[in-house]
Structure formats: C-alpha cells, structure tokens
Amino acid sequence: MTGALTVLRFHLRRDRLMLLWWIAGNVLLYWSQAVSTDGLYPTQADLDKAAAGMADNAAFIAMAGPARALDTLGGQVAWQASAFGAIVAALMSMFLVGRHTRAEEETGRDELVRAAAIGRHAPLAATALLVVIADVLMGTLIALSLISYGLPAGGSLALGLAAGLTGLVFGGVALVAAQLVESTRAAYGITGAVLGVAYALRAVGDVGNGALSWLSPIGWGQYLRPYAEEQWWPLVLPVVAAVLLGSGAVALFDRRDIGSGVWPARPGPARGSLGSASALAWRLQRGSVVGWSVGLLLGGIAYGSIGDDVADLIGDSQFSKDVFTAAGGSIVDSFYATAAVMLALIGGGFAIASVQRLRGEEAAGFAEPLLATALPRWRWAAAHLVVTVVGTLVVVLAAGLGMGLGFAMVTGDGSAVLRLTGATLPYAVPVLVLAAVAWLAYGIRSRWAAIGWLGLGFCFVVMMFGEVLQLPGWLMDVSPLRHLAQTPAEDFRPWPLAVLVVVAVAAAAAGMVALRRRDVVSA
C-alpha cells in the first residue's frame, strides 16, 4: 500500500474538473426536480391530483421506482430522481475506475507508476479511495442541497446515501470487471450490462410484488424509503456488497499479470473480411450505433409510456402550461413535440461523437497507414461521414419508434407508432446540421471537431432555458432546431427541412474541401 496516498493525490489533481462536472451535474439533477415539481404543482391540491394520476401508472413505476408519498414534494423528488441519480453515480464510479485501472494498463502508463517505489496494491487502493471520496462527496452534497431547499433532513439524507452507495457498489463492479478483461471498453461493457440488469430487475420488481427489487443495488437505495418513513437497515446491503466486490477485485488482481486480464483476450480471425473504407468505418462505429439506438429506443418507450395522462401530469399551473403548450395544438401533442426534440438532441450525442471518431482515428495514427494505401483521403472521410448520417437517422428513428411503441402499449392506439415515429424523424435533420458544422470544423483543423459539443450544448440551453433566460430571438434562431414545424403539435412543413438539408450538405462539402487541403497529422 506504500504510495497509495501519493497516487491518490495525483488522481485528484488529474480529475478535479471531471469530478466537479459529475458531482455538480448530479446534485443539479436532484435539485432541479425539486424546483420543477414546485413549479408544476404549486399547491397541495395540484400535488394530490398529480399523485392520484401517477400512483397506478405501471409504466411510470417501471421507469422511476415505487410510488411512495407522491403527494409530498419530497416523495415526488425521490420518485423522479432516485433511479436516474443512482445511474449517474454508478456511471461516474465506472468511468473513474476504468480510467485509473484498465486504461492506464492499456496505455502502459501504469508501468511507469509501478516502476516507482510504491506497493503492488497502491494503484488499486488509490482508485478505490478515489471512488469512495467521490461518491461520499456526491451523496453529501445531494443531501445538503435538498435540505437547503427546505426538504426534510431525514429523507434528504436517505436520498443522498442511496445515490452515493449505489455509486460505490458499481465502483466495485467496475473494479472487478477491470480485473477480468484486458480492454477498457470491455470493462465498461460489463459494468454497463450489470447496471442495465440492476435497473431492469427493480423495474420488474417494483411493478410486481417488489421481491426482485431486493436483488438490485438501485432497489436497495429506494428501499431506504426517502421522505416516506425512512427505514435505515437496507444501508447494510450496499456497504457489504461494496466491501465484498472490493476484496474480490483484490483477490482477482493477485491472480493475474499486469496488463492482462483474468479472462485472456480471445484470438481473432487469421484472415480478414474487411476490404473497404466503408466496411472498416462501420466495424469501428457499429457498437456505438447499436448502443445509442437501444438507449434511445428505451428512452422513447419511457416518454411514450406516459401515454395520454399527460394532462394530469402537467397540472394546472400557468408555468407548466406555458412550457408544454408553447407549440400550440393539444397538450398531449405539444408534450410529445417537446419530447421528440429532446430525444433527437440526445441522439445528437451520437452524431457529434461519431464525427469525433474520425478525429480520434487521425490523432491515434490509425489514419496514416490507411492513407498510404490507394484509399483517397476523401473516400476515407466519406466512409465515416456516411456512418454518421445513417447512424444518426437510425438513432433518431429508434427514439421515435420507442415513443410510438410506448404510447401504443399504454393507450392501445396502434396508429401512434407510425404517427410518433414520423413526427420524430424530421428532427434528425437539424441534428445532422450540428454534425455537419462539427465536421466542417474538423476539416479545417482536426482539434476543432470538439466545437460540435459546444453546438449541442447551445441547442440544449436554447431549448430548455431560452425563454426563461429571455435570450434574444436572433441568438435562439441560431439553433437549427428552432426552424422546424413542431411535429406532432404542428403540421409538417417540408420547406424548413429542405433548407436545413441544404445547409448540412453545404457544410459537409466545405468540410471535405478543407480536409483535402490540410495536413494529416497524428498527435
């Protein structure tokens, strides 16, 4: 263990910004639920009405968790935030662990550190300590922020503990996964899958008799019953699990070599079937296309399964009516127009990441041997661009399809599948405009591709807070999402879409021209 504290200090130094974002983001998630619930249901009567509408909505319960004390502000916050907040905490722990264990071994930096006078277990111990610190800090700040908002202290503490301890358990899962496999991506895959199973177990459990929820770390947190007569003994479960996982990781670590996993890497084919730039681009990005599509399909189902209970949910306050009926049309359609834009913007994450992938290929030096073959530079880039475009369409289509399916399941209205899918798909075009701008920036200078994230962030801010912040109209109009008909609340209009297509094509073409004129450099 010698040196663990030195290594830990170094981790904290490297991660301080990243930790800040994760923790502040999750605290904001909980806190904003309190604020928005207050805004949506200003009176006890509003709360009672909403509670009556939600308490037996099985889809809602499957999404969020058991419905307890929904006629209180605390109960609403716990219901809306506990599952997602726990997931955020789990993801933070997962990335922290992957980054400081497997990724360091993969790059060989780990060897440099290990060559110093530190104990064999010091890097592992430092990572575990880092995760504990991050999760404790996150849980504490969540609790404090809710108490400061005026919610009862006991429930706030339970909610914060639930998030922090779930994060800790998944930190343990990630630590074990990092011992099992040789690649960081695979370790994330295992941890993500466990997280998905944990979420699904509690979804099924919560809708049924609750038994299965006891198998899920997310369920353990919710069994603390925040704001609904807290019970504290389930705290034992995540603590014991985290300790067991941690010691399991140490035991596994002792049985493996540095740089390899307990499970040896599987050999690949001796002969390859990849024969073109397109095949390679698809091979490199297919995991991401599938992952985002499944994620947004589920997200879509989540929104869709709210069904036509929307009116009850939204309540009678003027604020919520303003937000959800801004587009005109029926309140249900307005709600789904907003949801469609939201999902498409999330799908923008795929689009921008996909453009970034090209930059990554170039920086890692993978592009150099490719471009020294008879493959023209434009064809190499175009192959990735095609994956970006088709992938974005697929991802947004999945979101729309999920929304339609969810809606149809709850309401029995089968025609909704086509209607909501059709209403969502056009939003892929403004997302592609964002991708095209990122692409243009990449074409000019490879590092500039990151501008795409700024663009995406800007569109989020305009959509969520544009009116509240009273941003000037011209500034908001920079967001390409503002120019489409708000389907399904408004009728589809082809012209704005056509203009955006032209803009996207022009930006992509300009990016291609720029790319063909500049140096290709590896980092």
Next chain:
Amino acid sequence: MDTVIDIAGLVKRFGHTTALDGLDLQVERGEVHGFLGPNGAGKSTTIRVLLGLLRADGGIVTMFGQDPWHDAAELHRRLAYVPGDVNLWPNLSGGEVIDLLGRLRGGLDEKRRARLVERFELDPTKKARTYSKGNRQKVALVAALASDVELLILDEPTSGLDPLMEAVFTDCVDEFKDGGRSVLLSSHILAEVERLCDRVSIIRAGRTVETGTLADLRHLTRTSVSAELSQAPSGLDGLAGVHDLAVEGVRATFEVDTVHLGEALQALGRFGVRTLTSQPPTLEELFLRHYGEEVAS
C-alpha cells in the same frame, strides 16, 4: 537513369518551426536508398510529404514523375509504407489488418503473404491490442512486403525487431530489390544501412548534407595513419589535408583527408617507412561527423 523519387528544395513548416529547409533527395530505380539523420532532422516529415499526408510549403517533389499531393491515391498503388510507430486498431486481429491494408492497396499476393507470416513468425490471430511493439511492426511489414509494388517506403522499420527478425527483414529487402524495385529506408541502425543501402542521403536540420555511396562518403572523411620511420620526419604539418599531427622521435600519427592520402604516404616514404598502419573511418565515425556540428565548416 530512372529517378523514382525526386525532391528539390523541399520546405515544410509547422507554425514557427521549419522542419524541412530546402531538402534534396533522389532515389533511382533499383536502388536501396538509405535516409539518415539525427533525431528530429526531418526524415519522417519528408516521408509524410511523399505520402501526400503533409502539404509541402515549397520546393518540387515528384514520385514516378507525378505529384504526391495531387495524385496520392493513384501513386499509392505503386508503393507500400511501413511507419516507424505502427499504431493498429486495438480490436482487429493482425490478420485482419494485413488483409485490409492489402486490399486497399489493390490486392496482395496470397502465397507471399502466407510465406511472410511464417518467416516473421507472426501469430495473425492475436488482437492488435496484445501485440508487442515488434509484432505490430511485423504486421505492417508483412502487409507491405506482400503487396505487389514498385517502391517501399520504410521509416525505421526494424526499430523493434530482434536480431533474428532483422535478418529476415534484410533478406526480404534483398529479394524485393532483386526485382529491380526501389526502397527508401530511413534508419538509425548503421549495420543495416551498410548491409542494405546502395546509396545514402544524410540530412540534418531539414537539409541534405551529403549524398552518395558509402564508398563516396568514406572518401570524404579522414583516414588515421600511424607510422614508424627510419628517421625523424619533418615538414609533415605543411602537407595538405593533414590534421592532429603528433611526432615522437621516429613515430608519426596523424589523420588525413582521404583525398590527400596518396600525397601523405609519398611524403612519409621520404623518411623510410618501417611500419605503417592506416585505418579507414568506421561507419560510426563517419556518421557522427556528419551528424555533429563540425560538418558545417
């Protein structure tokens, strides 16, 4: 003669740093051309310009009579490249990478591919993530040598190979050259250069400082001479091309520019030579002299 690569006055700047500052390089058909110079001299940069990855800021660059920037893809059918740092997609197997690069180059020779995999003792089923540095280099070497091309561009291709594999590489380059094809070989391994290269170009700080056969280069440097004479010599220090003269009684040691070696020996003859040893410069001395500062004078 047929010039495959012809570079004259090549200039390449990265922001404020000038990486190439008027570089000249000619590679003729059928020769293995050594491309030498200290770290940061601009070898890899020159190669990247030849591959159309970097755009030249000045000078004239032609390969097979064409412009490597404009006709990159077309030219690349006729050449294969092995980078110094071989970076491969971590989750593809070595075999997949070899086939991908080969197909993109316009197909590879199946028999040769199989033989090369065997000769380099490469396990093509391993994922690139799990290859050692030398094995990654072998993947790139097999992909390059298995394709039917007229020119090999190799940037320190053996920096990670063990001596056994290095010997295999040397044989492969010999066979390649026997077909009348050309090689541009950047290397820091002097034995390899001596063994393989017909001609070499030495560059420093982005400029070519010397080009020629190794014999030519040797000629340009000094030979050290040590002689025992029948009588004490005099006037040796007045001879052209003699340096570091030391006379101790009847013993004289000095260094002489190789072009003036004949005159120096004649002068020694006048004092009656009893024993004489003369040493041509080693390759290391030769390069150290060119890499170091003093060559500028």
